[in-house]
Amino acid sequence: MARLSFSAIIAILSFLGPSSAAPTHAPITINAVRNPDYKPDGRLEYARALAKWGGSMPDALAAHAFSKSKGDTGVVSAQTFVHDREYLTPIEIGTPPQTLMMDLDTGSSDFWVYSSETDATLLKNRTRYVPDDSSTSRLIPNSSWSIQYGDGSFASGDAYIDTITVGGIKVTDAVVESAKRVSESMATDMALNGIFGLAWGLKSEVTPPVPTVYKKMSPLLRHNLFTADLRFHADGTYQFGAIDRSKFTGNIHWTPLIPNAAYWEFDYSAFNVESSSVWYWYNWTGIADTGTSLMMMNDDVVKYYYDQVKGAVLNETYNIWIFPCETALPDFSFGLGNGRGNWSATVPGRYINYTTYDHVTSGGNKCMGGIQGNGGANFNILGDVFLKAFYTVFDVAGKRVGFADKPLN
């Protein structure tokens, strides 16, 4: 632990030189539409994120989230969490276009959708992809895909070639993974029609192997990158192919991806909790994951944070930190740049107030924090709670991720 005074920042924005590929499209922006009724089930969301990233979880948490779903595709439980995705983005598939509301997920690589092939008990009246209604769809012979999570939840099916239109960019011969089976715990959100994976180095799970949708899309972009501007309690935007100067202030602070990164995975070196001038130094690895809503960090860091919050306690049944709702949370700052930069990236305390927590049994007006433990996962997961505070550039060509400050609401 050492002390650091963060001072002025030098950042060089040597970026956006002439591109060698022939760009065919102006940059496009698509909205990440915020569900105004968003109210996550905190425990389910946490359990899902731990399952996605291989974190361990207490049995009670697993039971809460997944008990009725281990390996089954059938019966849907009474619990349906209609509002558990905060942002969904319209993507058009097929000819004529069928609009599906998808979760753009930088923490996975498959483009998969609910379809006319999905088990009907899970599909219900959900908007789905109907390949038979698309004149450009072709089944890939003998194709299959399967995504498995540590807790036993999964999705699997076959794959089609079709045209996908992302904010006006038409990507022909893209691969759409059609879900035949989806485990119940993944299928609770009726507003979600599919997932658009945008992880950095991963391949999709399709057999025979096929390029990812982003890979097919990238030659059509002016620059091989995309950006996320998620907003606190408001719609956000994703932009493909360019950086929009009007959306951020100051410079973009770049951090290289670690060698052999599969995700948007980078090292960072310090953190600070508001009102203390002490910065703690270490060498952490984090991933920028739009598909996870929480910030999930090493247990000691998380404990240090809540030690600064009056009345905060760890609910050991679920391993979830809760605090009295009326308590204002402190800001959490990162020292980004792996020792090379001096930028402190600050997540305001009010962004860390995640959701209310089971009022009756937790003894009064309790809230769940947006910073939670990572269950021993290999890295820290910087999800939407973190990303909302910044303009984020996912630079595919440059193998780096960039963060910039922006006016916050």
Ligand SMILES: *[C@@H]1O[C@H](CO)[C@@H](O)[C@H](O)[C@H]1NC(C)=O
């Ligand atoms: C980082 O901060 C230190 C001390 O404030 C300063 O000497 C150094 O030049 C800074 N480095 C960069 C890259 O900003």
Ligand SMILES: *[C@@H]1O[C@H](CO)[C@@H](O)[C@H](O)[C@H]1NC(C)=O
């Ligand atoms: C599905 O049906 C439920 C009621 O059964 C309704 O509230 C919901 O809006 C419907 N969703 C769609 C996408 O039609």
Ligand SMILES: *[C@@H]1O[C@H](CO)[C@@H](O)[C@H](O)[C@H]1NC(C)=O
């Ligand atoms: C698909 O599988 C069948 C039987 O398993 C096989 O006869 C056929 O040749 C395969 N088609 C392709 C295109 O691989």
Ligand SMILES: *[C@@H]1O[C@H](CO)[C@@H](O)[C@H](O)[C@H]1NC(C)=O
């Ligand atoms: C952080 O750790 C990784 C390996 O875990 C190493 O490659 C990297 O150089 C370290 N960075 C610093 C600044 O020590």
Ligand SMILES: *[C@@H]1O[C@H](CO)[C@@H](O)[C@H](O)[C@H]1NC(C)=O
């Ligand atoms: C935290 O959020 C809850 C709603 O989820 C709200 O009732 C509470 O007032 C918030 N706390 C603070 C300090 O803003």
Ligand SMILES: *[C@@H]1O[C@H](CO)[C@@H](O)[C@H](O)[C@H]1NC(C)=O
């Ligand atoms: C954790 O929270 C749940 C739900 O509010 C409650 O039933 C349980 O008793 C709590 N566990 C502890 C150890 O406080």
